[in-house]
Amino acid sequence: MRGVLVRASAAPFVVVGGLAAGAAAAALGQKRAECSASFTTTVYMPTTVYVTASEPPALSNSAPGTSSGVVATSTSTSGDAVPSTPLSATSSSAGPSTGVSPSDSGTASFTVSLSTSTSAVEEPTSTQVPTSEPISSSVTSDIISSSVTSGAPGAPTVKPPGPPSPPPIFRGYKNAIYFTNWGTSGNSSYLPQELPVSELTHILYAFADIDANGTVKSSDAFADVGKRYARDDPLNRTRGHHAYGAVKQLYLYKKRNRNLKTLLSVGGFDYSPKFVPVAADPGRRRTFADSAVRMMADYGFDGIDIDWEYPADADQAQHFVLLLQACREALDKFSFRHRLPYRFLLTVASPAGPVNSHKLDLAGMDPYVDIWNLMAYDYTGSWDNTTGHQSNLYRSPRHPSATKLSTDDAVQYYEGLGIRSSKILIGVPTYGRSFESTSGLGQAYAGVGTEGGGVLLYKTLPRPGARELWDDGAKASWSYNDATRELVSYDTPRSTLYKARYVRRKKLGGAFFWEATGDRAGAASLVSTMSKTLGWLDESPNHLWYPMSQYENIRWGMPGA
Incomplete structure (x- = not known):
């Protein structure tokens, strides 16, 4: 996952969805345009999504905490110690993790990110965001997951989408x-x-x-x-x-x-x-x-x-x-x-x-x-x-x-x-579980032995001198030693x-x-x-991208290993 954090404090605003870092500069390095703001949304997309607004805020490469700028470092949220990396960004101290924060003047301060998923771990690289963005695009409702409710004037509340739901189709045992x-x-x-x-x-x-x-x-x-x-x-x-x-x-x-x-x-x-x-x-x-x-x-x-x-x-x-x-x-x-x-x-x-x-x-x-x-x-x-x-x-x-x-x-x-x-x-x-001094299944016994409290590893079974038996009704195995009168139940x-x-x-x-x-x-x-x-084992993918891990080799995906 790659991300660049964009922050602006004026009520009109620009929301930028997922874009690969290499294409971001080319897509954003164009002339500024003006239009009317209508909604806010958060999307996970493999392509670029723009929603533009009238009187767009001036975007510059200013430091975190100023009224506008590009934030290239991470800040911790809700107790998470997130390492400072160019491509991992969380909401700044000016607002909650939803990216929207009401202010006293009724305007909205917000944070958004450019992000894209990747199936392989790559080392982060620095990305610069140009100061203009002219493109407007629509997104189909089956991709966007958003909710906007009314609140104080100029301070919409955005319900963040959750992660993907469990896959509705079977992907293997x-x-x-x-x-x-x-x-x-x-x-x-x-x-x-x-x-x-x-x-x-x-x-x-x-x-x-x-x-x-x-x-x-x-x-x-x-x-x-x-x-x-x-x-x-x-x-x-x-x-x-x-x-x-x-x-x-x-x-x-x-x-x-x-x-x-x-x-x-x-x-x-x-x-x-x-x-x-x-x-x-x-x-x-x-x-x-x-x-x-x-x-x-x-x-x-x-x-x-x-x-x-x-x-x-x-x-x-x-x-x-x-x-x-x-x-x-x-x-x-x-x-x-x-x-x-x-x-x-x-x-x-x-x-x-x-x-x-x-x-x-x-x-x-x-x-x-x-x-x-x-x-x-x-x-x-x-x-x-x-x-x-x-x-x-x-x-x-x-x-x-x-x-x-x-x-x-x-x-x-x-x-x-x-x-x-x-x-x-x-x-x-x-x-397996052991029973001593017994005549068989369902019978009384006296003790389970001192070894492991009667718990024996499968790789040690059956014990020497024991016969391995099968209960076809229960579809279960066990062993019995006629000399020692020990019974062990195991798979x-x-x-x-x-x-x-x-x-x-x-x-x-x-x-x-x-x-x-x-x-x-x-x-x-x-x-x-x-x-x-x-036969068919689960094919769903695992996750490798942990830029917030306290361990550097986990954070960087074990490079060279």
Whole structure:
């Protein structure tokens, strides 16, 4: 996105829409013309749009803060620290981010920008705007999104358009995965370079923490932006403030795979209690939303994922709706303020079981949510009295006590509330749950083992001596060891194949995996099985232009990388 800011203080005015920087000088370097002002509008256009006025204000290359001039630097708005770059501009201190500010004399002071989207990151260059502009052009109503209401004389109020709405047409299935910052360290670390990005459409980076005042913050700054990988600068000889760690690696993946989106996931099980007081307070909700968007932009991500496990009552459910509303508004305001014709995503990790899902106002949340990550796992575990499948697709007629819940039940519940099926992703675990001293499915057990609290990574299964079994009614796998009497419930390529077919048959949005560490490589990979069976993966583009990031290498698009 390129932009040049034009500001004038007289009531008659000129509004200039999107134009590539190279064509701006030629189009504007002509004789001044006079006509009558009729309306104001804001447009995102790949071509030039002019609306001219009588007694046009004198435009000159004067400094910010004067009555007229060209502003070639950025100023921060609403707490955003926007770096000074020639091609990024926000509204000046004389007016709000809408670009219109009433004055005491009844005249309007306003700011507008020349902007154009670009699919590749380019280094900014300086642009001069000539002092005259003679052209008048009309714009069709299907491109303009504007609203003008009456107010004080000479002070119209302009309603800014939001970013593009979600695409009304299907653009391919989503195959997403959670990738954790804590998983990048330790003896069994899983590095960003191991992610199967060619099989993925979305990477959800987990988890960001939450301060008591609502500020979203890093839970591990070293893993996020500090850790050095191969080809990074180990001696810190590069000048400036740069992001390294997982954030840099994820941005590089996006740059090389233009359909890959990354999201900042906030909360998770450990940090979820912090949502309760923050979501209940309007001020802290705004702080949460604004800081989450700020962190998303600093990291060069494509959206925000909220993982609150779980609202406990109707009041907390309503606060969750208001928190999502604040986040959606903050994302849309961010796009508008920085002239970005891109819809940043807002997703939710949502429960599949009725104990938690029935407490939520899912219908009230849905207008703000782009993707529902349905956590279709943990249907059974150490909290139950009997063994069972932990992520079965259907209830099993043969083993009803082992399938008290099912993914199909959860999907039907969400769809029954009016949630569009194409917004739902079903979760697939890359781990299994262990039950010891049991005689089989739906039977009593004694303990889950000391290893991982009964949670075992899929890539370690089946355990030595165990037989891998299949429940055709539930479309679920498990293993059993006759000698040790241990049962483990987990997904396999076979169960994942059925889940992918279910996604296609039900016209769901796709699937996601919790989490990257547990999967295998090669033909036994659950992620790869899902990707190949779905076939058509999401083709919507990601976003690479973050001139407001605090990190210089993100801000400049990783030049040379």
